[in-house]
Amino acid sequence: xxxxxxxxxxxxxxNHLLHQQPAWTDSYPTCNVSSGFFGGQWxxxxxxxxxxxxxxxxxxxLLDTNQLDANCIPFQEFDINGEHLCSMTLQEFSRAAGAAxxxxxxxxxxxxxxxxxxxxxxxxxxxxxxxxxxxxPSIMTTWKEDNYLYDANYGSTVEMMDSKTFCRAQISMTTTxxxxxxxxxxxxxxxxxxxxxxxxxxxxxxxxxxxxRDILLNPDKNPGLIKWEDRSExxxxxxxxxxxxxxxxxxxxxxxxxxxKLSRAMRYYYKREILERVDGRRLVxxxxxxxxxxxxxxx
DNA sequence: TTAGAGTTTCCTGCTT
DNA sequence: CAAGCAGGAAACTCTA
Numbered sequence: 080x081x082x083x084x085x086x087x088x089x090x091x092x093x094n095h096l097l098h099q100q101p102a103w104t105d106s107y108p109t110c111n112v113s114s115g116f117f118g119g120q121w122x123x124x125x126x127x128x129x130x131x132x133x134x135x136x137x138x139x140x141l142l143d144t145n146q147l148d149a150n151c152i153p154f155q156e157f158d159i160n161g162e163h164l165c166s167m168t169l170q171e172f173s174r175a176a177g178a179a180x181x182x183x184x185x186x187x188x189x190x191x192x193x194x195x196x197x198x199x200x201x202x203x204x205x206x207x208x209x210x211x212x213x214x215x216p217s218i219m220t221t222w223k224e225d226n227y228l229y230d231a232n233y234g235s236t237v238e239m240m241d242s243k244t245f246c247r248a249q250i251s252m253t254t255t256x257x258x259x260x261x262x263x264x265x266x267x268x269x270x271x272x273x274x275x276x277x278x279x280x281x282x283x284x285x286x287x288x289x290x291x292r293d294i295l296l297n298p299d300k301n302p303g304l305i306k307w308e309d310r311s312e313x314x315x316x317x318x319x320x321x322x323x324x325x326x327x328x329x330x331x332x333x334x335x336x337x338x339x340k341l342s343r344a345m346r347y348y349y350k351r352e353i354l355e356r357v358d359g360r361r362l363v364x365x366x367x368x369x370x371x372x373x374x375x376x377x378x
Numbered sequence: 379t380t381a382g383a384g385t386t387t388c389c390t391g392c393t394t
Numbered sequence: 395c396a397a398g399c400a401g402g403a404a405a406c407t408c409t410a
Contacts, residue, residue, distance in 0.1 A: 286384075344385055346400065361394070361398055
């Protein structure tokens with residue numbers, strides 16, 4: 080998983096926006112706990128409301144942005160939701176993730192603080208919009224489709240802020256850090272953003288191959304869409320190719336995505352050695368040497 | 379403003 | 395025959 084919108088960004092409008100809106104509840108106006116198959120993207124939601132999957136997405140993001148070895152963060156120690164995560168102390172982070180615990184803790188505090196000036200539980204439930212999690216991608220709907228969400232607490236629809244603007248604001252604040260964080264890692268990142276994010280380019284969120292990988296790595300959220308054929312070799316097979324394509328389309332806000340188009344993008348990965356061909360087998364692919372994070376004992 | 383990355387879309391031909 | 399594969403070409407979106 081790669082940072083969406085890396086490095087220094089054009090923050091003028093988003094910074095302005097955030098400075099105008101110091102309360103986290105205002106900075107997460109579109110919080111949609113389970114907007115999609117995986118519960119939406121972690122940076123679209125306040126940490127308090129992350130699902131387990133979003134916690135993992137956040138961990139993966141930190142691995143990427145801090146150039147950490149995958150072994151630095153034992154994911155099994157973070158089989159928890161956002162609420163649990165937010166309740167963890169620095170000591171608990173350190174115990175769970177060792178040296179990386181400090182980074183995790185600082186980043187989480189940063190994210191919480193980023194929008195959260197108040198811990199008022201009323202405020203948090205007032206503005207955060209919750210949707211019931213839907214396991215079946217065929218029936219799921221996203222906020223983009225309807226352009227509004229239903230606020231269960233108040234029985235009303237809420238107009239949405241532009242998600243891209245919101246994400247940019249979130250990520251830029253995370254990566255450039257205008258907040259008083261003492262973490263040396265974050266300071267370093269502020270001083271050398273380009274060095275911290277070498278050749279990261281992920282304009283529209285997670286890459287396709289990472290999206291596929293994450294489905295494979297999260298069987299609880301993978302209702303028979305893709306399965307491992309040979310886990311150790313990184314060989315996998317699409318079981319519901321069109322459903323996966325639809326899911327990818329949802330993620331990219333592209334309702335016309337098909338497996339034919341998705342597979343074309345997959346084939347481009349051959350040249351980059353992110354995927355390898357598996358001859359003679361339909362719907363079967365294999366992770367290549369440039370694909371990271373799919374092995375059970377990565378690195 | 380521009381170049382490049384990473385798709386997305388469309389296409390033709392081939393294979394299963 | 396349908397579905398999937400292969401890969402060229404152009405268009406598109408977004409970031410540095």
